Amino acid sequence: MSIRFRVLLVAALAFLLSACASTGSQRLSSDWKNCMAAGLVVGAAAGATDDAEAVRETAAAGAIIGSLVCAFMRKDADGDGVHDDDDRCPGTPKGAEVDQNGCQPDLDGDGVPDSDDQCPDTASGARVDARGCEVDSDGDGVKDSADRCPGTVAGAAVDSDGCELDSDGDGVKDSADECPETEAGVAVDNRGCDLPPEYRLKGIYFEYDSARLTSASVAAIKDALTILNRHEDLQVEIAGHTDSRGTVEYNQGLSQRRADAVLRELVAKGIDPARLTARGFGESQPVASNDTDEGRAKNRRVELRHD
Numbered sequence: 001m002s003i004r005f006r007v008l009l010v011a012a013l014a015f016l017l018s019a020c021a022s023t024g025s026q027r028l029s030s031d032w033k034n035c036m037a038a039g040l041v042v043g044a045a046a047g048a049t050d051d052a053e054a055v056r057e058t059a060a061a062g063a064i065i066g067s068l069v070c071a072f073m074r075k076d077a078d079g080d081g082v083h084d085d086d087d088r089c090p091g092t093p094k095g096a097e098v099d100q101n102g103c104q105p106d107l108d109g110d111g112v113p114d115s116d117d118q119c120p121d122t123a124s125g126a127r128v129d130a131r132g133c134e135v136d137s138d139g140d141g142v143k144d145s146a147d148r149c150p151g152t153v154a155g156a157a158v159d160s161d162g163c164e165l166d167s168d169g170d171g172v173k174d175s176a177d178e179c180p181e182t183e184a185g186v187a188v189d190n191r192g193c194d195l196p197p198e199y200r201l202k203g204i205y206f207e208y209d210s211a212r213l214t215s216a217s218v219a220a221i222k223d224a225l226t227i228l229n230r231h232e233d234l235q236v237e238i239a240g241h242t243d244s245r246g247t248v249e250y251n252q253g254l255s256q257r258r259a260d261a262v263l264r265e266l267v268a269k270g271i272d273p274a275r276l277t278a279r280g281f282g283e284s285q286p287v288a289s290n291d292t293d294e295g296r297a298k299n300r301r302v303e304l305r306h307d
Helices: 003-026 032-046 052-073 215-230 248-268 293-299
Strands: 198-200 236-241 276-280 301-305
Touching: 215 248, 236 248, 248 276, 248 301
Parallel strands: 236 276
Antiparallel strands: 198 301, 236 301
């Protein structure tokens, strides 16, 4: 075989290789017979200037090399029976069942192949873990798709809806209930204990010599809102109190303005104003001595009063 022939053959086969690589599964590389035929033609053309024997030899060599090129381009790296250029899921585990695209079946459509899916009947659209099982984000034993109370406190007992139990029915979940056997129908505070007739809102603060609530009062207002929202029939009086500094008349007016301010804040947060009244008591009902700073601080207070 002449040097000229070898040069022509290598050049032609290089062209064939690039054609197979660039056209993908739609043309030459889709069928090894096409690659073989193309190689045969190129090989024959390479030996056309020589004698008939040379043409046969170069044609045969071209067909063989074309077939090998095509076989190389049609390799199946993961051995799933789908050639790499058609395989949409390369790297399939050995021996796994695959579809025509080289992908493992996923009957419940959760993104986990059936061969790995330990929960093969997952509800459509449900979020799953690597095992194909629905996620239970709060670990309460109820899957997220059925959990009506996500974010349950760790370790809390829940019902079939994933909601914490409230054994005494007072509106305070068992995990937070410090008085777990409250009598039915009795109003309770946020600890689950009987709501005292005069319930002090701890943490109510006003600007100095003013009825304007400070930002530090948010928690106390939330405390009151939770109680009032839990017991929708509860009627309360908002009672304002001061210490004894200042005149009786001034303190009376200041306590009323402060009680009114709390009422307005509760109404602004959604409480029906028909359930609320506001009354100032000034310095007339101290709960501690007005002779000390500590005592005066206790006397400056706002209470929820109910029957």
